[in-house]
Amino acid sequence: MYKDQKQAKNAEKLRQKLDNDQVPMFMSIYLEDIKSKAGALTYWNAIRDFVLWLIRENIIKEKNIKDMKTESFNDLLPQHISMYLQHKEDNGMSPTTTETRRNIIRSFLTHVSYLQGSTIGNINAFYSRVRYRGVSSGNNLVSKMPTKEQLEDMRTKIMLNKNEFVRKRNMAVYELFKGTGIRESELAGLDIKNLHLDDDIPNMKILPKGKYREMELHTVYLTGKAYKALVDWLQFRTNLVGIVDEEAVFVNKTGTRMVEKNIENIFNIYGCGITPHMLRHYCATVLASTGNIVFAQQQLGHAAMKTTVDNYANGVTGMKDITPAEMQIREYVMNQIRETYKGFGFSQIETPCVE
Numbered sequence: 001m002y003k004d005q006k007q008a009k010n011a012e013k014l015r016q017k018l019d020n021d022q023v024p025m026f027m028s029i030y031l032e033d034i035k036s037k038a039g040a041l042t043y044w045n046a047i048r049d050f051v052l053w054l055i056r057e058n059i060i061k062e063k064n065i066k067d068m069k070t071e072s073f074n075d076l077l078p079q080h081i082s083m084y085l086q087h088k089e090d091n092g093m094s095p096t097t098t099e100t101r102r103n104i105i106r107s108f109l110t111h112v113s114y115l116q117g118s119t120i121g122n123i124n125a126f127y128s129r130v131r132y133r134g135v136s137s138g139n140n141l142v143s144k145m146p147t148k149e150q151l152e153d154m155r156t157k158i159m160l161n162k163n164e165f166v167r168k169r170n171m172a173v174y175e176l177f178k179g180t181g182i183r184e185s186e187l188a189g190l191d192i193k194n195l196h197l198d199d200d201i202p203n204m205k206i207l208p209k210g211k212y213r214e215m216e217l218h219t220v221y222l223t224g225k226a227y228k229a230l231v232d233w234l235q236f237r238t239n240l241v242g243i244v245d246e247e248a249v250f251v252n253k254t255g256t257r258m259v260e261k262n263i264e265n266i267f268n269i270y271g272c273g274i275t276p277h278m279l280r281h282y283c284a285t286v287l288a289s290t291g292n293i294v295f296a297q298q299q300l301g302h303a304a305m306k307t308t309v310d311n312y313a314n315g316v317t318g319m320k321d322i323t324p325a326e327m328q329i330r331e332y333v334m335n336q337i338r339e340t341y342k343g344f345g346f347s348q349i350e351t352p353c354v355e
Helices: 002-020 025-032 037-056 078-090 095-113 123-127 148-159 164-180 184-188 224-237 260-270 276-289 293-300 305-311 324-343
Strands: 203-206 218-221
Touching (some): 002 025, 002 037, 002 184, 025 037, 037 095, 148 164, 148 260, 164 184, 164 224, 164 260, 184 276, 276 293
Antiparallel strands (some): 203 218
C-alpha cells in the first residue's frame, strides 16, 4: 500500500537522523514507539531543538546530544521550558506552533520521568508550573475557513484549464476534498478497490491518520458533487495509456501515483489561498451546521467529538442578523407552507442528509 511505502521512507529518514546525531537509546526508543514515522520526525525536530537550546544555555552540563542521559534532565525546571517557548515565539514562531511544541516536550518528559534515574516526579505537577501558554489551534477556526469567493475562484480557475486531463482530475480532487474532508495523504493513497460508487450511498474506504492495517479502513461518504466529479475523472482515466500505478485513483501525466507534493502544487496554482486542510474545516463546518455533529465526527474519522467541535467546526459560518420585521415575514411564509401541507394530511418531519 501507498501508506506502507511512505512509512518505510519516513522510518529510514528517522533512522538516519538519529544515527547522525548519535542519539542515546533512552531517547531513540521514545521516538521509535511513535506509530506514525512522519509524526516521529516532527517530534524529533522539536525535541532536538529544545535539547540543543538547553545545552547552549548551560542548563544541562552535557555538551552534545550523544552524551545525554536520563539524569541530564534532573536539573530542568518548569521555568526553563517557559523560557525556551517564549524565546521561540520572540524569534518568530507562531503561538499555535509553540503550543504544539509545548505538548511535544511534555510527552517526551513524561517518557523520561518513568525511567530509572529520573527525579522529575509527577509530570502533571511538574508541568502545571510551566507558565507559558501558546494559542490552541481551535482559536483560528475563522481564518482556517475558505471564503465563498475563494471556493468559487478555485473552481473557476480549474474549469478554465483547456487540458482535459488536468481539468477533470483537478476538479475531482477539489470536490473530494471539499465534499468529504479527507486529508492529503488519504487522497494520495486512494486505490480503485477502495471506491464503492454503486452502493446505495456512494462511499470510499480510506486509511485514517495513525492507522496502517487493512481492517482499520474507514468509510467516508461522498456528496453528489464529489461523486459526479470522481465518476467523470474515472471515465476519462479508463482511456489513458501508459498508467504505471494501475491501482491509484489519481495519477500524474507520467502515469505514476499522485502524491502529497503534487496535491500541494495543485493548490499553489489554483487554490487562491485555499489549502486542502482548509477544505477539511469547510466540510466539518457544513456538516455540523445541519445539526448532525456526530456524522461530522464520523466522516472526519475523529476518535472524539471534542476534536471536531473544538478544532474543525466553525460555529460563526453562516451566522447572520435577522431583523424583527424580516423574522415576522419569514414566520408568516413558513406558517402558510405548514398549514397548506397539513390541509393535505401531511405531518412535519426532520430528515438529515448529506449534500
